[in-house]
Amino acid sequence: MDITPPIDLTTDNFHQLLADRGLTAEQINARDGDPFSEMNLIRRAITHARKTTPFIYRNALATLPETTTWIRELVQQAHAEQTRRDAITPTITNGRSLLLLGPTGVGKTYQAYGTLRALAVTSITVPWIATSSADLYAALRPRAGVDSETEFRRYAHARLLLVDDLGAAKATEWTEEINFRLVNHRYENQLPTLFTSNVLPKQLADRLGDRVASRLTEMCDRVVITGQDRRRQDAA
Ligand SMILES: Nc1ncnc2c1ncn2[C@@H]1O[C@H](COP(=O)(O)OP(=O)(O)OP(=O)(O)O)[C@@H](O)[C@H]1O
């Protein structure tokens, strides 16, 4: 593992998340020369979070009680696993998933990225992958020069995965198969996954198929976000 260079804490609100943990910019950027130090792990995770978070969610905060609990449990589990394995760093191995449901614009994706950003300051090493289901299908579409199975495994095996907008696209046999294989792999291996969907809870089985919906029910803590479309509210 490399030493991550000092990070600029004036560009977004990571300083706030760090302050909540009692950490200052000086502490985060202290040169201790240890790639496994907690501060280097946090610098690394923040750098990864900045690279993978879309601009509009760059200051997103996880504000729901369920997201807070989920993060706490993942971190506890990572530390317990570190002790059990006598590992150098706390790493996510397995755990529960989270399903954020709600209509358009209520803040599902915001909460999902807020959750990933909050995890970045906890010092657990988790190079997550974030995708929307539409981008996932595009990445997996068979085409010359790309091994779709290798691509699929990258998502299926990710230590932590965000799948945004599950069930948003019009289903085809092929997208149904991708959804099933992905959810089934994450389910069988209890790999923590953040799913968002604007499908109504009672329509999940209809829209995603009974077998996907059944697995999601068992593996996920479900959060239904209500309210108005914030995009239209902001525009008003
Ligand atoms: N708690 C919040 N505080 C401030 N801004 C928020 C909050 N939640 C959402 N937003 C903003 O509201 C807008 C809509 O949020 P978001 O994109 O997360 O909605 P969504 O539920 O994912 O919608 P869709 O179903 O269309 O994907 C975005 O501009 C987002 O940054």
Ligand SMILES: [Mg+2]
């Ligand atoms: Mg969204």
